[in-house]
Amino acid sequence: MKLFSSIKYTITAISYGVLIAVILLLLIPGLVPGLNDTNLATSLFKGSQAQQAPLSFAKAVSIASPAVVNIYSQQIEVNPQYGRKPRKSTRLGSGVIMDTHGYILTNLHVIRQADLIQVLLQDGQVYPAELIGFDHYTDLAVLKVSANNLPVIPQKEQQTSLVGDIVLAIGNPLNLGQTVTQGIISATGRNGLSNTSYLEFLQMDAAINEGNSGGALINSNGILVGINSRKFTQSNPQLSIQGIFFAVPYQLAYKVMKQIIENGKVVRGWLGIATNRYHTELKGFVVEEVMENSPAKAAGIQIGDIVYQINNESINSVTDALDIIAETQPNTELTFKIYRQGNTIEAKVKIIELTN
Secondary structure, eight states, X not given: OHHHHHHHHHHHHHHHHHHHHHHHHHHOGGGSTTOTTSOHHHHHXXXXXXXXXXXXXXXXHHHHGGGEEEEEEEEEEOOOSTTOOOEEXXXXXXXXXXXXXXXXXXXXXXXXXXXXXXXXXXXXXXXXXXXXXXXXXXXXXEEEOOOSSOOOOOOOTTOOOOTTXXXXXXXXXXXXXXXXXXXXXXXXXXOSTTOOOGGGSEEEOSOOOTTTTTOEEEETTSOEEEEEEEEOOOSOTTOOOOSOEEEEEHHHHHHHHHHHHHHSXXXXXXXXXXXXXXXXXTTEEEOOEXXXXXXXXXXXXXXXXXXEEXXXXXXXXXXXXXXHHHTXXXXXXXXXXXXXXXXXXXXXXXXXXXXO
């Protein structure tokens, strides 16, 4: 009992001593050398706070940018007048190295009618490029360079972009060298091969200028989400439109590239109907036009038919149906389930290849 009382007395005395020392230091900081010019009370009670690092996308850019190349395409224009020398015109663009075999994605309008295509890597190496193939509908082209140890842009097979995602556009605008612009996804695009309008690509407000076309659109992790395509254009010069730019969604660009590498072109299936209406109750698309000499005509599909299944796949939207058809190999027979005047029927349709 005496031992407990002694310990309690000692602890109490020490506590009072520490409290008195702190009070003296607060009232008279000069008792300790070096504290005259500092606010001791602030130091004691505020504590040290680590400064928060600024928000930066430098890591994402450093990961992706080595795989974004400058593309220079030259066209030799021959003057028919006697004695005039041929004239060279050069177009600027960008491209993205997609794999270690040297395949590069870019825009078709960057290399259209080019007689010579050169690719400049960010480390200064220059390579001649071979045109493997192109696709008019998506304005994409695939080039190939013969080189080793090429940097490849990070990719995610099931990459899906959402409205509001931060994106960075990398390219070579106006031949100023590689630059990066930042924005957000304003509207998401379609990934199916039936897509034939750039207005249905990814829409963003990251600026694209001449030379940016064909460059990479990446997210904040440095993953490729699209191929920069173009800015919005319209026929009325009185309207000043800003902040509307487009990129081909990654999944669509990858499908196009894969087909061009395998076939030299993009092969799309064709049915030969026109539709813009979806019947929400019957869950099918309404046939509004049947073209002459088309597979639909040969199979007996009629205007007003409601197609609710293709090869046992339900139809969730018009675009879903068009994508199923476009991504079907030519000469494949598909079974269409149709509502016609209150009756359900089936039609066997042999899909053929869509030609330009």
